[in-house]
Amino acid sequence: MPQRKGRALELMDVKKAVQEIEVMRDFVRLEFDDMPELLEAMEKCLEENLGECRAEEKELLAWWNPRVVVANEARWIDGFTEDELRGCFRFGADQLRELMGLLEIPAFLWARGSTRRFRGEEAFLLLLRRLPGREKGVHHAVVFDRSPPATSKMYNVVLHHVYQHARVAMLLEMWEEALPSFADDLHGCGCPLPHCFGFIDGTMFDICRPVVGQEAMYNGWKRKHKVKYQCVVLPNFMIGDWYGPATGRANDATMLDDSHLVPRLQGMRARLGQQICLYGDAAYPTSEVLLRAPKVNNASAEELRLAEKMSKYRESVEWIFGKLGELWPFVTDVTRKATGSRATGKEDCVAALLTNYHTCAYGGVANSYFGVRPPSMRQYKEMYAAHVPSTSFDSKGTNTHHQQNINSNSKPSVAEYHQQHRQQNHQQQHTISSIGNKTISSSIPSAASARKSSAAAYHQQHRQENHQQHRQENHQQQHTISSSIPSAASATKPSAAAYHQQHRQQNHQQQHTISSIGKKIIISSIPSAAYHQQQHTISSSIPLATAYHQQRHTISSSIPSAAAHQQQEHTACISIVSSSSNNNNSNRWNSRAFS
DSSP: OOHHHHHHHHHHHHHHHHHHHHHHHHHHHHHTTTOHHHHHHHHHHHHHHHHHHHHHHHHHHHHHSOOOOOOOOOOOGGGSOHHHIIIIISSOHHHHHHHHHHTTOOSEEEOTTSSOEEEHHHHHHHHHHHTTSOOOHHHHHHHHTOOHHHHHHHHHHHHHHHHHHHHHHSOGGGGGGGHHHHHHHHHHTTOSOTTEEEEEEEEEEEOOOOSSOHHHHEETTTTEEEEEEEEEEOTTSOEEEEEEEEETTOOHHHHHHHHTHHHHHHHHHHHHTSOOEEEEOTTSOOOSSEEEOOOSTTOOHHHHHHHHHHHHHHTHHHHHHHHHHHHOGGGGOGGGOOTTTSOHHHHHHHHHHHHHHHHHHHOOHHHHHHTOOOOOHHHHHHHHGGGSOOOOBOTTSOBHHHHTTSOSSSOOOHHHHHHHHHHHHHHTOOOBOTTSOBOOOSSOOOHHHHHHSOHHHHHHHHHHHHHHHHHHHHHHHHHHHHHHSOOSSOSSOOOHHHHHHHHHHHHHHTOOOOOTTSOOOOOSOOOHHHHHHHHHHHHHTSOOHHHHHHHHHHHHHTSOOHHHHHHHHHHHHHHHHHHHHHHHHHHHHHHHHHO
């Protein structure tokens, strides 16, 4: 059960117990009113129980909805004792300062998408405090004197910064030159395989049930939701290769294929010119560079004896997993492993990198077992330093990208930041031509400025591009239509007035005169005098209004009136009904006669 849900149930039970004790106290006062000694003893006992329940309720309410008063004062390494640093941060003061320099922790870290900055030393201490413990954000707010939202932003910023080192610091290629010496060290310790330089295995961490992809993250063997990782451990007790996270359904062979470890080992073997190999359990496929323990059902006696001898060396993989969970219990806390809302993959990878640095600083169990010492922290950083993404910092450790916006001692105002941001966007705008042709500007904005461009500016530019494109399409359509219309004066497109004048002239020349007696007479051109004479002749052939009305009266008198017409219809209907009734009667008598 998640921690927050369990605390909610406890709070409900405590409130219910407080109510029951109060009801019982009132009942005792009414029933034992005549026995004062017994009443006093019972009230005393109930008051004690009520006080305990209310104290527990207050504690649960403080946990559920804490109120933290902070002063936003920075915390430094010197503010903690050596025991506190080793117990809560896993490193001493000297090691912490050296580690901050190796991980290139700047003096100030900026929250992504915000103008808020944090001190790098304080943020790194928060990272090291959060990974080893199961403390909540409110406890970190008390320790670091910051509000819970501020500690959350600070943690995410420094986690992303350290992850840039972790993603390149655990690759087997950086140990390529030392692999033959590792094989010799293992063989000198009694390992029966002469070319084995390390061991491979997979591990899994519990996570909360995800909202999306539950089937992919569910592990049928453990019957829980899991994330999986693949790890290669070297004789110096260092994590040589780290791959993940993978889904809970993925087995060891699937992770091996996805990590491309076998082709990488074959390439290293070809470059070194000598045989090297890893050793894993029976879940891995066998190849020239990867040997495995035999399956029990198909193994011979000699193979079983070899597997028994190799098992005590292969246990070093389990030792590194145990150290990872012991140093950083946060990565194994299922209540904090929410894949949809937390960067669990980053946290696990950063925890593995810090485990390597802890081994470099203080050693491990396998170092004395195999007799191989780990490199120093500075030597380990030099092995992967060429692959870390470069970030420019000034002499004070501040990121130079943000140094132009801030002072070394003061925070920029919001108005100044937005003014400078608008100026940068104005300088990097794209010029669009008036007829829809997109003219690409010679100065393309950098990736950092592109990330800073606001959504409103992007949508405004997108609307302008669509508007110009529609204008160009309409212009092309109008040009096509106008080119199909013949012009009288020249090949150029006529104006609107000239076009309508020409259209009226053509219509006037093609007019048709229609005669009044229903015959269509097409006249191409009629002179005005003849035209009036013909009109007079035609009008004389039209009957007068009186004769016309008389003719209509004669025609209408021949049509029967509406009343007569209705009477005629009524008579017809009666005859039809009578005939149908006679037919029915005749049919009825016929049926009786037949029966």
